[in-house]
Amino acid sequence: MNTAMADGGKADTERRRQRVITAVKNAAKNNTSISVSAIARQTGVDRTFLYRHRDLLALVHAAELEPARHDPAGASPVSLASLQADLANAQARNTRLVTRVQQMEKRLSELMGEQAWRESGLGAPADVEELQRTITWLEQRNVGLASNLEEREAELEAARVANRELTRALNQKGATDR
Numbered sequence: 488m489n490t491a492m493a494d495g496g497k498a499d500t501e502r503r504r505q506r507v508i509t510a511v512k513n514a515a516k517n518n519t520s521i522s523v524s525a526i527a528r529q530t531g532v533d534r535t536f537l538y539r540h541r542d543l544l545a546l547v548h549a550a551e552l553e554p555a556r557h558d559p560a561g562a563s564p565v566s567l568a569s570l571q572a573d574l575a576n577a578q579a580r581n582t583r584l585v586t587r588v589q590q591m592e593k594r595l596s597e598l599m600g601e602q603a604w605r606e607s608g609l610g611a612p613a614d615v616e617e618l619q620r621t622i623t624w625l626e627q628r629n630v631g632l633a634s635n636l637e638e639r640e641a642e643l644e645a646a647r648v649a650n651r652e653l654t655r656a657l658n659q660k661g662a663t664d665r
Contacts, residue, residue: 506530507543509551519551 494559510529526547537544553567587614 503530503536504533504540504543507532507537508546511546515550515553521547522545 507526510526511521513519514526514529519525521625523534523537527537532618537547
């Protein structure tokens with residue numbers, strides 16, 4: 488009796504499998520919506536039945552990804568590869584346009600800032616090159632002044648050493664004279 492029940496269960500499973508396969512083929516042929524839920528509803532099986540049978544699940548997912556054989560509007564057939572190429576091209580164009588918009592927004596912001604600066608009466612923006620030349624000249628002058636200061640400090644130290652030696656010599660001479 489157990490074998491009869493097992494055989495009955497296997498036959499029921501096989502009938503369900505055939506209903507699912509037929510429903511997927513009909514949905515693809517009729518260009519109707521293909522999803523796990525839609526196929527489960529059409530065939531009267533639970534979604535878990537499809538998830539337990541990996542081959543049926545793969546069949547449903549493959550049918551989902553397969554584009555319609557003909558466009559409902561009567562246009563020429565499209566392939567998955569052509570749709571992917573169109574998508575890649577659209578994404579690349581979108582990236583280029585986003586970059587261009589960002590550049591234009593930055594430029595517009597700069598121009599509006601300059602215009603607001605001029606209209607505010609604060610004056611024209613300083614000449615950057617002139618400021619750079621002034622900075623370079625001041626840095627060079629600073630280096631020159633620093634080297635002059637070092638030379639004078641060295642001369643001052645040498646003069647102090649000489650002064651100490653002369654003072655010591657005078658003190659020693661004065662001590663020997665007494």
